[in-house]
Each structure stands twice: as structure tokens, then as C-alpha cells.
Amino acid sequence: MTAKIAYQGEPGANSHVACADAYPAMEAAPYASFEDALEAVASGKADLGMIPIENSANGRVADVHHLMPSAKLHIVGEYFMPVHHQLMAVPGATLKTIKTVQSHVQALGQCRRTMRSLGLTPLIGADTAGSAAEIARAGDVTRAAIASGLAAEVYGLEILKRDVEDFPNNTTRFVVLSRDKAWAPAGRGLTVTTFVFKVRNIPAALYKALGGFATNGLNMTKLESYQLDGGFVATQFYADVEGHPKDPALKRALEELKFFSVDLTILGVYPAHDFRVAARAVEAQAEAIKGKRGR
Secondary structure, three states: OOOEEEEEOOOOOHHHHHHHHHOOOOEEEEEOOHHHHHHHHHHOOOOEEEEEEEEOOOEEOOOHHHHHHHHOOEEEEEEEEEOOOEEEEOOOOOOOOOOEEEEOHHHHHOOHHHHHHHOOEEEEOOOHHHHHHHHHHHOOOOEEEEEOHHHHHHHOOEEEEOOOOOOOOOEEEEEEEEOOOOOOOOOOOOEEEEEEEEEOOOOOHHHHHHHHHHHOOOOEEEEEEEEOOOOOOOEEEEEEEEOOOOOHHHHHHHHHHHHHEEEEEEEEEEEOOHHHHHHHHHHHHHHHHHHHHOO
8 A cells, every 4th residue: 555645735736746756655645724634644544744834935834833733743854845836827818817816825925026016916725726726617817826837737727927936945844744753863964853832931931941052052943932722821832953852962951941841842853854954054154154254
């Protein structure tokens, strides 16, 4: 039986493309919502899940951060995918006939400038490929969609304008989820540790909780907060830090974090994707050049 990897969206969605790129030997299985995709992994219907978590141009993907801890899954990998959006419509439509453009809210946010320059009214759809399918069914030359080139092929749409994203380096980061815990081995290249925590209700608790990461020279690449239980009392923090919990520096920082926080949960310890490794190398080279110039 072929192993399955779950994603949110219709066939042809960017998450589908990410699954095919990163795990070509696995069967990509579409699900209507993030909750459905996560439940498929948790229940064993799928072996892995490919979930977008943030975009370089439009920030974090809504809902994903607070869904992952409750799903009781483990992050076992990350994948950075350059995303190029295509403006598409039914055969016969042109840039002059289209009036509205439909897509996932993230895709619309990544193409604001193009939509404005073309005078198009954005309409939020459930996902990119689903929007393409809806436009194809409607057969209306005044309606367009923003989706992948694969979606245009799947649903028989014509691309009216290519690569309509606002930034040519537009990139989405995905996390790969499994129901089985599988930490990357320590000491084998750059590793990312993802965790969630809540701070104690005392003055300067967050400052004190994070102090150990600074004093131990650790690179925290992500820190976001969101409210719990629909109120403004309980705040949970989601963080990514480069390092392995068995590394002395990160071990000390996590111990200090535990002293000033509650419900610390490590969601995953996984190898950094090549994109992150390359970015770090470029940063290090830039810092070295800067240091030489400053002498």
C-alpha cells in the first residue's frame, strides 16, 4: 500500500505541489480543512501531513499554530517552497473582461499589488485550487482565480498573467507532521526545535523566560503569541529555535524557560531544510564581510 501524505485544499493547491516536490513517492491526499488533514494523520488515514505555517510576504497562516498542539502530532520536518501564483480564467476571458479574482486569503495577500494595478476586486475562497475549480464551473469571463500552474491544467483554465506575486522571492514554509515522535539525532547538522509554552502571571515573566536563549547565544527564529479559550487571559507562545534540546546551550535555556513558564511542550526536533541552511550560510558570509570592513 502506498503511503499517504495529507494536505489542505483541492488537487492542484500549493500544498499539493509541496507534497509532490518533497515526497514524490507518497500519495498526496486532499482534505477540506486543516482540522481534517490533521485528523487524518492522527487517526492513521494518512502517514504524514504537509501544513503551511508561514509565508515570507504575508506572515503566518491563520489557525495553524493553535491547531497543532491540540492535534497531538509531532513535527518531523520542514519544507520551504518558492510560490509563484498564476492569474487564470475560463477560455475566452481576458485581462479586460475579468472584474473579480478569487483565491485563498494567503494567496490574495501575496498578490495585492497586481490585483490593485489590474483593478480587480478580491474574493476570499477556501483555497487556491478550490477557487480555480469554482471559476471553471462558473464559466464566467468576468471572474478569475489565483492558483498554481498545476491548478490551471487540472481545471482547464487559461493563464492570463503569470507570476503575479508581489515579490519574486515569495516563499512558503511548511511543516511535516507525524503521529509518531521522531526527533532528529543530535550533532548532525543544523536542527530546529519547535515548542509552545505559557508564561506565569508575574511581572516581566516573558522577558525572564526568554533570557536564557539570549545568554546562551541561541537563534530564536520565530516567536508568536495567541489567545486561548476565546479570551484575553491565557496567552500561549509558539517558538522556533535553532538547536537540539541535547545541546548544552539549548538544554540550559529550556531549563530556565521551565522555571518561568507552564505547559512547555516540544512539538518537534527536526533537521533544518536546505533553504534555511543556505540562508544561514549567506548571513554568515555577509557578517564576515561586514566584520572585515569594520576593521
